[in-house]
Amino acid sequence: MLRESPKELHLHKPGYEAERTEGKNVTITIKGKLRVVDNHKVRKEINFPLKNLKEAQEFCDLIGVKHTSTVEIKREYYKFYNCSVEIVQWPTIPPYMEIEGSPSNILKVAKLLGFSKKDFFPRRVEDYYKGLKKKKSLTFSNEI
């Protein structure tokens, strides 16, 4: 079930994904099919706001999707060379970083942070840590 606390929602089906981002208001993001181009993750996204988690649940019911898992995530956002840089922490796995922007700026930011193109992972976290796909709930309170 969706809970009345912050705040992300992911909707998945093969070639299609949506998520709701954190914050006071609920936003659903419909994501297009993931493509990997030159070691970058590329896909179309459409965002729209909803009033609250109850409305989000009703929306999900209407379009015929069901809740499958919950993940708590801690994020820090920075702006760097027109890129959004996020330090992201999930329970049970080491922290990772996301960089979003134009490919040239992403490379520039990555180099300034001490990384190169070979360090880029252009897929989902669950594709890196295969065991996560089986977890129904990942929360910091459950962490050993």
Added chain:
Amino acid sequence: MDEVEIKIMEINPRKIRKILKEKAKFVKRVSKGITFTQTRL
């Protein structure tokens, strides 16, 4: 619009945070968010 994104896994957040605090603009900290995963029926 196409979103272009990469991940760099298994980072040292202290090292990254130190560089970012010197050179980048801090936007916000979301201490905890909850992600729900949904699958089409």
